[in-house]
Amino acid sequence: MYEYKYVKATLGGFFTEANHHEIIDKHAKEGWKLTQVLPMYYNSNGKPTEYEIIFEREIEK
Known part of the structure; x- marks a missing residue:
């Protein structure tokens, strides 16, 4: 079985850097x-x- 994590990211812009x-x-x-x-x-x-x-990562039992 797996667990999932959702993370927001940006590619940056005129005043910001990509993360x-x-x-x-x-x-x-x-x-x-x-x-x-x-x-x-x-x-x-x-x-x-x-x-x-x-x-994703496998859930340890």
């Missing part, structure tokens, strides 16, 4: 496996501005 590398590295150290990345919100040009990163 996806830090999020993935942090969760990998905690035993989470990257499962999927979904774009959640788009700007007026159709470019995704926010993502949801989905992690």
Whole structure:
């Protein structure tokens, strides 16, 4: 059986930096496996501005 974790991430913008590398590295150290990345919100040009990163890990019995 698996448990899942959903984390919001951004690719950055004019005044902000992307944070996806830090999020993935942090969760990998905690035993989470990257499962999927979904774009959640788009700007007026159709470019995704926010993502949801989905992690999974096996539940220890």
